[in-house]
Amino acid sequence: MLAGRKILLIITGGIAAFKAIDLMRMIKKAGGDVQPILTKSALEFVTPLTAGTVAGNPALSELFDLGREAEINHIELVRDADLIVVVPATGDFMAKMAHGFADDLASTAILARDKHVIVAPSMNVRMWEAAPTQRNFQTLVDDGMSFVGPDKGEMACGEFGLGRLAEPDVIFAAIKDYFFTFGENLPLKGKRVLVTSGATREPLDPVRFLTNASSGKQGTAIASALRAAGADVEFITGAADVPPPDGVNVTQITTAQDMYDAVHEALPCDVAIFCAAVSDWRPKAVGDKKIKKNGDGTAPSLEMVLNPDILHSVAQLEPDQRPQLVIGFAAETNDVVKHAEAKLVRKGCDWLLANDVSAGSGTFGGDHNSIIFFDGQGHQEWAQMSKAEVGQKLTNQITSYLKQPD
Ligand code: CTP
Numbered sequence: 001m002l003a004g005r006k007i008l009l010i011i012t013g014g015i016a017a018f019k020a021i022d023l024m025r026m027i028k029k030a031g032g033d034v035q036p037i038l039t040k041s042a043l044e045f046v047t048p049l050t051a052g053t054v055a056g057n058p059a060l061s062e063l064f065d066l067g068r069e070a071e072i073n074h075i076e077l078v079r080d081a082d083l084i085v086v087v088p089a090t091g092d093f094m095a096k097m098a099h100g101f102a103d104d105l106a107s108t109a110i111l112a113r114d115k116h117v118i119v120a121p122s123m124n125v126r127m128w129e130a131a132p133t134q135r136n137f138q139t140l141v142d143d144g145m146s147f148v149g150p151d152k153g154e155m156a157c158g159e160f161g162l163g164r165l166a167e168p169d170v171i172f173a174a175i176k177d178y179f180f181t182f183g184e185n186l187p188l189k190g191k192r193v194l195v196t197s198g199a200t201r202e203p204l205d206p207v208r209f210l211t212n213a214s215s216g217k218q219g220t221a222i223a224s225a226l227r228a229a230g231a232d233v234e235f236i237t238g239a240a241d242v243p244p245p246d247g248v249n250v251t252q253i254t255t256a257q258d259m260y261d262a263v264h265e266a267l268p269c270d271v272a273i274f275c276a277a278v279s280d281w282r283p284k285a286v287g288d289k290k291i292k293k294n295g296d297g298t299a300p301s302l303e304m305v306l307n308p309d310i311l312h313s314v315a316q317l318e319p320d321q322r323p324q325l326v327i328g329f330a331a332e333t334n335d336v337v338k339h340a341e342a343k344l345v346r347k348g349c350d351w352l353l354a355n356d357v358s359a360g361s362g363t364f365g366g367d368h369n370s371i372i373f374f375d376g377q378g379h380q381e382w383a384q385m386s387k388a389e390v391g392q393k394l395t396n397q398i399t400s401y402l403k404q405p406d
Contacts, residue, residue, distance in 0.1 A: 001030040001031060001176060001228045002027060002030040002031050002032030002175070002176070002179065003030075003031035003032070004031070004033075005031075005032045005033065005082050005083070005179060006032070006033045006034075006035065006080055006081045006082050006083075007027055007032055007033065007034050007035070007081060007082065007083050007084075007085055007175065008035050008037065008077060008078065008080075008081035008083070008084045008085070008109065008115075009023070009024060009027075009034050009035065009036045009037070009055070009085050009087065010036075010037045010039070010084065010085070010086045010087075010089075010093075010106045010109065010110070011036060011037070011038050011039070011042045011046060011051065011087060011088070012039045012041065012042050012086065012088060012089055012090045012092075012093040012106065013039055013040070013041025013042045013043075013044055013045055013090060014042075014045065014088040014090050014122045014123065014165070015045065015122075015156040016088045016122040016156075016164070016165035017042050017045035017046045017088055018045065018046060019087070019088070019165055019167075019168050020036075020046065020051075020087045020088065020168075021046065021050060021051065021054050022168040023085075023087055023168040023171055023172060024036065024051070024054045024055050025054060026168060026169065026172040027172065027175065028054070028055070028056065030172075030176070032175075033056075033057070034054075034055040034056070034057060035055065035057050035060070035077065035080070035081065036051040036052065036055045036057065036059040036060070037059070037060050037061065037077075037105055037106045037109060038051060038059050038060070038061045038106075039061070039093065039104060039106045039107075040061065040104060041090070041092075042061075043061060048061060060077075060105055061104075061105060062104070062105060074105060074108045074109045074112055075112050077109055078109050078112050078113050078114060078115060079114065081115055082115065082179075083115055083116055083117075083118065083175065083178060083179075084109070084110070084113055084115050084116070084117045084118070085117070085118045085119075085120070085171070085175060086110075086117065086118070086119045086120065087120045087165070087171055088120055088121065088122030088165045089119045089120060089121045089122065090121075090122065090123055091121075091123045091127045091128070091130070091133050091136075093106070093107070094119070094121060094133060094136045094137065094140065095132065095133075095136050096110075097110050097117075097119075097136075097140055097145075098135075098136035098139040098140055098143075099136075116144070116145075116146070116178060117140075117144075117145040117146075118145070118146050118147075118148060118171070118174055118175065118178065119140060119145050119146070119147050119148070120147070120148045120149050120150075120165055120166050120171050121137075121147065121149060121150045121163070121165070122149075122150060122163065122164065122165035123150070123163050124155055124157055124159060124163055125155065125159055125160070125161030125162055125163040126159075127163065128150055128161075128162050128163040129161075129162065146174070146178075148166045148170060148171050148174045149164070149165060149166030149170070149171075150162050150163045150164055150165065150166065151164040151165070151166050151167070152164065173246060176228075176246065176247070177246070177247065180227060180228070180230065180247050186229055186230025187229050187230060187399040187403075188226060188229040188230045188231035188395070188398070188399060188402070189230035189231075190230075190232075191230075191231045191232070191270045191271065191402065192231070192232045192234070192268075192269040192270050192271075193226050193231045193232070193233050193234070193269060193270060193271045193272070193273065193398075194233075194234040194236065194263065194266050194267070194269045194271070194272040194273070194323070195219055195222055195223045195226070195233060195234070195235050195236070195248075195272075195273045195275060196219065196236045196237070196259060196263065196273070196274050196275055196276035196278075196310065197216045197218075197219020197220060197222075197223065197235065197236070197237045197238070197240060197275050197276050198214055198215075198216035198219060198237040198238035198239050198240035198276055198277070199211045199212050199213070199214040199216070199238045199239045199240070199276070199277050199279075200238045200239075200253070200254070200255055200256045200258075200259055200276065200277070200278050200279045200307075201238065201239055201254050201255065201279075202255055202256065202279045202281070202282035202283060202307075203254075203255070203283075203286050204283050204286065204287065204291065204302070205286065205287035205288075205289065205290050205291045206287070206288065206289070206290060207290050208290075208291070210279060210282070210283070211239065211279065212277045212279065213277075213364040213365060214238075214239075214240070214276070214277035214364060215240060215241040215242065215364065215365040215366075216237060216238075216239070216240025216241060216242055217240075217241065217242050217365070217366075217367065217387050218275055218329075218369060218387045218390065218391075219235075219237065219240075219273075219275035219276065220237075220240065220242050220243075220244060220245055221386075221387040221388045221390065221391035222273060222275060222390070222391040222394055222395070223235045223244070223245050223248050223391075224245035224246075224248075224388070224391060225388070225391035225392045225394070225395040226391075226395050226398075227245060227246070227247045227248050228395075229395050229399060231271075232249070233245075233247075233248035233249065234248070234249050234251070234266040234269065235248040235249060235250050235251070236251045236253060236259055236262045236263055236266065236276075237250065237251070237252060237253070237276070238252075238253055238254065238259065238276055238277075238278075239254075241365070251266070255279075255282065255307075256278045256279050256282065256307035256308065256310070257282075257307065257308065259276060259278060259310055260307075260308045260310045260313065263310050263314065264313070264314075267314070267317075267321065267323070268321060268323070269323050270323055270324050270325070270402070271323055271324065271325040271326075271327070271398055271402075272314055272323040272325070272326050272327065273327045273394075274310060274311040274314075274326075274327065274328045274329060274349075275329050276310075277331060278307065278310060279307055280306065280307055281304035281305060281306055281307060282304065282305060282307055283302055283303070283304060283305075284302075284303040284304060284305045285303070309347070311326070311328045311347050311349060312346075312347050312348060314326055315328075315347055315348035315349045315350075316348055324402070325350050325351065325398065325401060325402075326348075326349040326350050326351075327349060327350065327351045327352070327353070327394075327398075328343070328344070328347050328349040328351070328352045328353075329352070329353050329354070329355065330343045330344075330352055330353070330354040330355070331355060331357040332354055332355070332356060332357065332358075333356070333357060333358040334358065336354050336355075336356055336372060337354070337372060337379060339354075340352055340354035340372060340374055340379075341374065341379075344374050344376065350375070350376060351373070351374065351375050351376070351397075352373075352374040353371050353372075353373055353374075353390075353394070354371065354372045354373075354374065355369055355370060355371055355372075356370060367386055367387055368384055368385065368386055368387065369384070369385065369386075369387050369390050370382070370383075370384045371390055373397075
């Protein structure tokens with residue numbers, strides 16, 4: 001997700017400095033590169049060995065480090081980075097940044113910056129609320145820096161209020177957001193992609209409904225990979241076991257008809273992916289009161305009517321309204337290839353990802369998927385992989401397809 005991104009992480013001295021180590025782990029796990037700089041006071045809380053080991057890059061501290069002077073070029077450090085993050089930022093360091101002090105490596109890097117800076121302050125509530133800090137905060141915002149936190153809560157000193165460092169996952173989300181919003185060269189930047197996901201619910205009466213076992217995990221993983229590639233994602237979801245991914249536009253629906261309406265409202269788009277498990281039918285009559293027992297020992301019978309086929313309706317749109325690429329899924333329990341080939345033609349979609357959802361396949365609700373990919377020319381079996389990898393592979397296929405000349 002952050003592959004190839006270089007983050008210059010400035011750690012200043014504060015009791016929360018250890019949380020910068022957790023943040024580094026998250027950045028590394030997402031494929032990013034971290035160059036840590038520790039101020040002199042940060043060394044009281046974090047050792048250069050810990051910071052350097054977790055980052056996989058030596059932690060730098062001094063502007064003029066004996067024996068390495070030639071190597072530490074603060075201008076190059078900043079030029080090399082894609083983003084600068086200050087975690088935690090003390091009141092003192094905020095003052096230095098606001099006033100252009102440059103008496104150590106960290107403050108010099110800030111003064112020489114040509115990159116965006118995200119600041120996560122951490123200090124005692126009185127220090128945060130103090131007029132000089134608030135003036136510095138305003139100056140730094142005016143200078144174009146963005147802030148995460150501080151949070152309200154109990155402080156290490158026992159006082160309560162604003163000043164706690166934001167949690168590492170929140171700072172991490174801000175970093176990802178920065179690259180999504182401002183990142184150049186993302187392959188799907190400017191592309192609008194619609195994804196349906198999760199299970200629809202068809203009510204029988206106010207307390208009962210018909211649904212299926214879809215967890216929404218595959219649709220969520222696809223939307224997340226598309227977003228990471230820079231796409232604007234319209235995520236239209238029914239019931240799911242997992243929350244929607246960050247950074248997508250979510251429309252929550254209940255029934256197949258709701259999903260149909262939301263999809264057509266969200267058009268036009270460049271690519272539409274239909275991952276939702278949509279109920280093919282719904283009860284003809286929906287009771288406005290709870291359906292009672294028959295009283296004569298018999299069960300009521302259900303009359304069903306067909307739901308609209310959303311994928312089919314989009315695949316059949318006129319060329320000026322139809323997405324360039326319409327992608328369906330096929331949930332099959334037997335004869336997967338035969339049924340999927342017929343489904344691709346019947347639905348009129350461009351690609352189809354077929355998966356075996358028979359009992360024992362572990363697809364519904366699981367974290368892995370075995371896909372057979374159909375592109376109208378033939379089919380290709382993908383090795384079993386995680387749903388996140390399926391999302392990434394599909395995103396790569398979409399990117400290559402959209403890159404082709406018309
Ligand atoms: N789909 C849809 N609207 C429906 C039913 C299905 O958009 N009313 C989409 C699904 O999101 C999926 C594809 O159609 O992308 C195939 O779904 P699937 O349940 O496998 O197929 P069905 O059309 O329901 O056909 P069948 O039940 O006969 O296999």
